[in-house]
Amino acid sequence: MSGEILFLAHRLPFPPDRGDKIRSHHLLKALAAIAPVHVGCLSDSAEDFEHEHELAAIAASYCMPRRTKPVSLAGMEALVRREPVSLSAFRSPELARWVEHTLATRDIAAIYVFSGQMGQFVPRGFAGRLVVDLVDVDSAKFEAYALERSGPRGWIDAREARLLRQVEAGLASRAAATLLVSEAEAELLRSRVGREHTIVPLANGIDCGAYDPSIVEPRAELTEGGPHFVFTGQMDYAPNVAAVARFATAILPRIRKSHADAQFHIVGRAPTAEVLALREQSGVTVWGAVPDVRPFLAGATMVVAPLTIARGVQNKVLEAMAMARCVIASREAANGIDARHGRDWVVAESDAAFVTIALHLLARPAEREDIARNARAFVLGNMGWQATTADLPVLLGFAQAGAGAGAKRDAA
Template sequence: MKALAKIAPVHIGCLAEELSDFAHEHFLEELAASYCMAPRPPFLPIAGLKALIRREPVSLAAFHSKQLRQWVKNTLATRKITAIYVFSGQMGQYVPQSWIGRLIVDLVDVDSAKFEAFAKDGSGPRAWIDARESKLLRDVEARLVERASSTLLVSHAEAQLLRSRISGQHDIRALSNGIDCSFFDPALIKPHPALGEGGPHLVFTGQMDYAPNIAAVSRMANDIMPRLIKALPQASFHIVGRAPSRDVTALKGVNGVSVVGEVPDTRPWLAGADMVVAPLTIARGVQNKVLEAMAMARPVVVTPDAATGIDAEHGRHFIIAENDGAFIHHITQLHSAGQQVAAMGLEARKLVRDQMSWRAMLADLPVLTGFAGGAVRDAA
């Protein structure tokens, strides 16, 4: 949003997950020519029922807001908007069918493929719901791509995946995430005191009501930690992230696991971690949690899925573990290799700083939005 605001006046429409999000409203006031921060509708089961009745994806129903839709309508009627930037497929529903200006759709990930993977791994009613969601989202993605001037994905692999699922010729390209290394700087942050004694302290960060994250920490707690503790009795695993589900909170105290929950700042937990782990079995696009840990000069142990989209070298910038046994082996080896760990952390930070800064990632924004060398009007 900061990069877009440097190109043209920006009008921002978004949803607040919970009341605490309104505490950050001042950032929108500073950035935007105008904005609407509408409460996200509660009660996901109700959204699910509405989606079934309307024959639409649950993802769309869960992000539907009459207040935000009216704000978009009013903004387009009263401002000289020449470009609309849609972030995530769920927000595409707010673009009026009558819109004929420039439309940039940033899908980030191919969500239909993610739910397809959920359906294959699941069983019973949940698998049916995920299969339905995948099919309907695939249609939504196709319609958005058809309308868009450009469609963006977070990595070249995701862009290629979308091309393989969409017929016709369209401008589908990668626009990766960046990292602010001046913010994620270990020199500025003191380690959290809870990560002082014992060890190794292993940390996972993320939104903890998100199915892939739930599966990842459950795998770590139930499958990896019992075997790791046999080799390293003082090993502990800390789950840091907002909205932990019941399945996640149930892991507290099991096999050296602590469930920290939401924190105002993840950096002290990253700074104090002996290692950051990302045992994800389903991962789309580029994992910010991995980039943030690398920027904080932490050694990171990841699955091949979590490493996707990051141009890093195994053994130099991070460690890729193919299975549970590999996680245990690499964590044990790193715990006894102080100099190697420090060197890996420094190499990881250098890679992120040099190749994955926001400035480098967003250099094409003026061209994408149609403001390169042209008259500055408004974007929404």
């Protein structure tokens, strides 16, 4: 099949510095190797426009309107329209007009929708091939939120879960293929929307060249004292907030009974007030946004991922493993990564297990280093982006990858 690709993403795929942007960034690069790609996305902040030139360098054309709608307004619109807040929050008339113009004037053979919110921009009459990358089953995530919360917030989350489930089913019925980040997520969606649809996993990968411990110097503060436990992630994301609170309040104090100098480093942008308050806990440092998380990973004695709500594959875990760090992960955070417990990483089922495993590995540095080396070897052998995106030409209906996008670049 010949023609061009329309790529719709809810956020600018640059820079690749958070989970969703990492995936969309590498998918965009892979798509541009197949055919010219036209990119429609939304910007979250003025800082996004500092990376507009990177988008212009890869896109045959693009549109990137600013998302300025307040959450309160999105919520009211969602109530009136009887739709998920997620759809209302990402609605953009400017982007919708650009999509209509692009489909009318370019030879778009396939549309790749990244994240379910962007399905609203695909017209019902589109005759080409539609691939929808939901990444995770968002409706299940909101169901979990609703079970943990009471009052109006619990009602809102339950409503969002119910309506998102309808959106997910609708997209799966329209798409030639619906993609999820892991087989577990794919099976969950099949169980919810029906097995007559083509629902397949497309795993996250890792840039093993960038996440290479041989080229990164550890952060100076993590080279003395310790041991140093590190968590990385977007720190206004509710599952991450809960995870660091869990480690700082329920796990670290018990480790410090045996290792009084044990330190917990929370690394990631936009820490909430709840996260910032954890600085009052002995041994906890909240770093906030940093230019590069790799020095913190390089200096970590162990990297921890004690998430209790997690959908799909955790990039933070893959990054730590690529950096040859010993990772202790919860069962939820281990989802979708086919590594071996005790060889490539360690999976802890409870707070007590986190403590026991951490103390065991602190007393056995040789065993800890073996796990760290095996972690990088596992990622190198199984989780590179070239391997994980190899099936995209077939999924999109192109017989083979082309030479890449060579069209004249222009911005809407």
